[in-house]
Amino acid sequence: MSILIENATVVTDPLADEFLRAQSVAVEEEEIKAVGPSAELKVDYPQAYLLDGTGSLLLPGLIDGHTHLYAALTLGMPAVDKPPHNFPQVLRRIWWRWDKALRDADIYLSAIVGSIASLRSGITTILDHHASPMAVPDSLSRVAAGVEECGLRACLAYEVSDRDGPISCDQGIAENRRFIAETKSRKGNLIRGLFGLHAVFSLSDRTVQRCAEEAMELGVGCHLHMGEHLPEVRKFAKEHEQSIAQFLAEIGVLGPTTLVAHTVHVDRAAIETLKATGTFNVHNPKSNMSNGVGIAPVADMIAMGQPVGLGSDGFYDIPQEMVAASLLQTLSSRDPSAFSGRMALKLVYDHNVRFAEQLFGCRLGKVAPGYAADLILVPYDPPTPIDRDNLANHLLTALNRERVKTVLVNGRLVMRDGEVLGVDEAQVMAQARSQAAKLWGRL
Numbered sequence: 001m002s003i004l005i006e007n008a009t010v011v012t013d014p015l016a017d018e019f020l021r022a023q024s025v026a027v028e029e030e031e032i033k034a035v036g037p038s039a040e041l042k043v044d045y046p047q048a049y050l051l052d053g054t055g056s057l058l059l060p061g062l063i064d065g066h067t068h069l070y071a072a073l074t075l076g077m078p079a080v081d082k083p084p085h086n087f088p089q090v091l092r093r094i095w096w097r098w099d100k101a102l103r104d105a106d107i108y109l110s111a112i113v114g115s116i117a118s119l120r121s122g123i124t125t126i127l128d129h130h131a132s133p134m135a136v137p138d139s140l141s142r143v144a145a146g147v148e149e150c151g152l153r154a155c156l157a158y159e160v161s162d163r164d165g166p167i168s169c170d171q172g173i174a175e176n177r178r179f180i181a182e183t184k185s186r187k188g189n190l191i192r193g194l195f196g197l198h199a200v201f202s203l204s205d206r207t208v209q210r211c212a213e214e215a216m217e218l219g220v221g222c223h224l225h226m227g228e229h230l231p232e233v234r235k236f237a238k239e240h241e242q243s244i245a246q247f248l249a250e251i252g253v254l255g256p257t258t259l260v261a262h263t264v265h266v267d268r269a270a271i272e273t274l275k276a277t278g279t280f281n282v283h284n285p286k287s288n289m290s291n292g293v294g295i296a297p298v299a300d301m302i303a304m305g306q307p308v309g310l311g312s313d314g315f316y317d318i319p320q321e322m323v324a325a326s327l328l329q330t331l332s333s334r335d336p337s338a339f340s341g342r343m344a345l346k347l348v349y350d351h352n353v354r355f356a357e358q359l360f361g362c363r364l365g366k367v368a369p370g371y372a373a374d375l376i377l378v379p380y381d382p383p384t385p386i387d388r389d390n391l392a393n394h395l396l397t398a399l400n401r402e403r404v405k406t407v408l409v410n411g412r413l414v415m416r417d418g419e420v421l422g423v424d425e426a427q428v429m430a431q432a433r434s435q436a437a438k439l440w441g442r443l
Contacts, residue, residue, distance in 0.1 A: 002045050003027040003413065005406075006038045008053025008377065009386070012367045014060065014349045014395060015342075017388040025058060027373040030362075030411040034369055051406060051416070053377055057398055060365050061124025061374035061409065062318045063352040065282040066223075066261040066311030069128050069143060070102060072114035073436040074314075080443045087229040087291050096163065101442040102132040106435060107139050111146025113432050116425065117316035118152065119415050122404045124374040125153040125356055125364070127259060127282075127311070129196055129223055133164040136171035140179035144191050150423060151407075151414030153189075153374065155359050157196030157223040160211055162204050169207060172196070173214060180218050189360045190410055194259065197224040200244055201232040212252045221257030226281070227270070228262035229293040245270035254279040257358060261311060264288055264296045268304070271297075275306045280355045283347065285324040287313035295332045298325065298347075299339055309355060310347040318348060319399035342392040377406035 003026070010023045012035065024038040026045050034041055042048075081093040102110075107130075118126055126147070132139050140156045147154045156179065160172035180193040195215035197203060203211075215222050226244060227233055236244050245266065248254045256278035263274070263281045274281055283298050301308050310321050322344035329339035353365035362372040380398040384390075407415035414421055 002033075002048040003051060003408065003411070004038075004041055004045050004048035005051045005053045005058060005375070005377065008056050008058035010035060010058045010367055011060075011391070011395065014345055014392070017391045019386070019391060024053075025367060025375070027375070027408060027411050030373060032367060032369055032371050032373050032375075035367060049413075051377070051413075055379055055381060056405060057378045057380050057395070058367060059122070059376050059378060059395070060349065060367055060371075061376050061407065062122045062348055063125040063127075063309075063356050063364070064118060064123045064312050064316070064318055065127055065309035065352045065355070066259065066284060066313055067114070067118075067126055067128055067316065068130070068314040069111045069114035069126070069146070070099060070107065070130055070132060071314035072110040072117065072316075073106065073432060073439055074098060077436075077440055077443075086231075087293050088231055090291055097443050099131040100133050100164070101439055103135050104139075104142060106439055107132055107135060107142040108146045109428070109432055109435050111143045112149055112423065112428055114316055115147050115150035115152050116420055116423065116428070119150060119407050119420060120404055121317040121319055122376040122378065122399060122407070123152070123316065123318055124376065124407060124409045125360075127155045127194075127223065127356075127359075129157055129159055129261070131159045131161070131198070133161075133168045136168060136175050138175070140175055140193070141182070144179075148191065150420060151409050151412055153191075153360060153409055155192040155194055155356075157194040159196045159198040159224070160207065161198040161202045162207055163198070163202045173210065176211075177214055177218065180220055188410075189362055192359045194221055194223040194257070194359075197222055197253075199225040199228065199232060200247070201235055205247075208248070208253065209251050216252055221255055221259065222253050223259045223261075224253070225262055226260040227265040228288075229291070230265050233265045243270055243273075245273040249273050249277050256280075259309075259355065261313070262288065262293075262296065263301075264294045266297065268300075271301050271304050271306050275304065280307060280309060280351070282309040282311040283325060284311045284313035285321055285328050286315050289324070289328070295328050299329045299333065302343070307351040307354065308347055309352040310344075319396070322348060322396060323400060340392070341396045345392055345395065373408050373411040375408045376404050378402050379405050
């Protein structure tokens with residue numbers, strides 16, 4: 001089916017400040033086929049399904065560079081232990097209890113709820129990092145089923161860890177291996193896999209080595225946390241004669257298809273190692289603030305030529321992350337001009353896009369012929385004129401102020417007029433409330 005989105009303000013390239021007023025976009029199969037005047041495209045695509053973009057911005061879909069769909073049912077979760085006062089306590093008292101409580105049905109439902117939240121904030125692609133130590137086998141396929149029901153593009157990984165014993169660790173390795181093989185046999189380019197690891201402080205060196213060998217044999221990169229909190233870095237330094245980055249590079253974890261999340265506590269040498277190996281790292285500002293772990297040196301990394309992506313780490317809202325990233329870097333540097341809104345857009349529409357294009361094998365991040373039809377329509381009545389000099393500010397304002405109205409992923413209409421298609425959202429949310437109550441009880 002062909003689709004014609006009419007009369008929108010088309011932001012063809014958010015990073016080049018390129019936009020076209022009252023234009024239309026033709027989509028056929030999985031790609032954008034044409035951008036131009038509505039009258040002309042109606043002639044070329046007479047049978048197209050029409051979507052009215054009047055009064056809206058048409059943008060490339062957003063990419064969430066690191067998230068956890070399994071966290072979708074934690075909203076309002078009651079405390080079951082003393083309040084945590086540092087990040088290791090956050091893990092032990094909250095997240096490592098939570099992931100052990102997850103069962104098969106919880107995994108699938110969390111994926112749907114998190115996917116709906118992602119779509120509503122304009123996210124069309126997610127790079128997810130999953131954990132469910134008591135329900136490991138086939139867990140990534142359950143995540144994939146929930147994601148596919150909502151129509152997103154996704155790359156999934158299971159976080160291997162030694163923290164729950166050798167059986168759970170072996171199951172995590174096997175699940176990554178099984179799912180990656182499954183994705184390689186799938187048709188299309190909507191679902192991909194990376195080899196997941198938690199972080200070096202919950203893994204033995206031997207397990208990290210095993211995972212590196214498995215990933216290399218499968219021909220994929222890894223997805224893991226690195227340098228998220230200072231105790232991790234200090235503990236590793238006491239036990240090794242090299243940094244975390246040097247260790248991961250030496251055994252083959254780092255590389256151009258590997259994603260390391262957070263990188264809050266990295267020095268210049270570690271950044272140079274990431275750059276030299278071509279490794280992609282992802283900033284998660286709201287999570288880092290919430291956990292009190294520090295401020296990642298994002299501006300320094302970019303100045304050194306190290307690409308930095310942006311993730312939500314379970315908040316499912318990349319527009320808010322862009323604002324948070326900009327404000328955090330400005331606060332950290334005490335320089336009002338240190339990190340602009342345009343630089344925040346670059347994390348998503350340049351760095352996230354480049355890594356995602358490698359994973360999925362398609363062109364992303366622009367509204368132009370030949371690019372994947374991952375598109376979002378955002379209603380926006382600007383209070384001031386829009387021009388090339390202020391487009392970035394208007395984009396951040398629109399994405400944070402307005403609800404995304406319509407979403408296409410890979411040429412498929414997955415949300416229209418705020419309704420996620422093919423999903424009974426009222427039923428899903430009712431089921432989620434019931435399931436969450438049972439989950440909280442198991443904690």
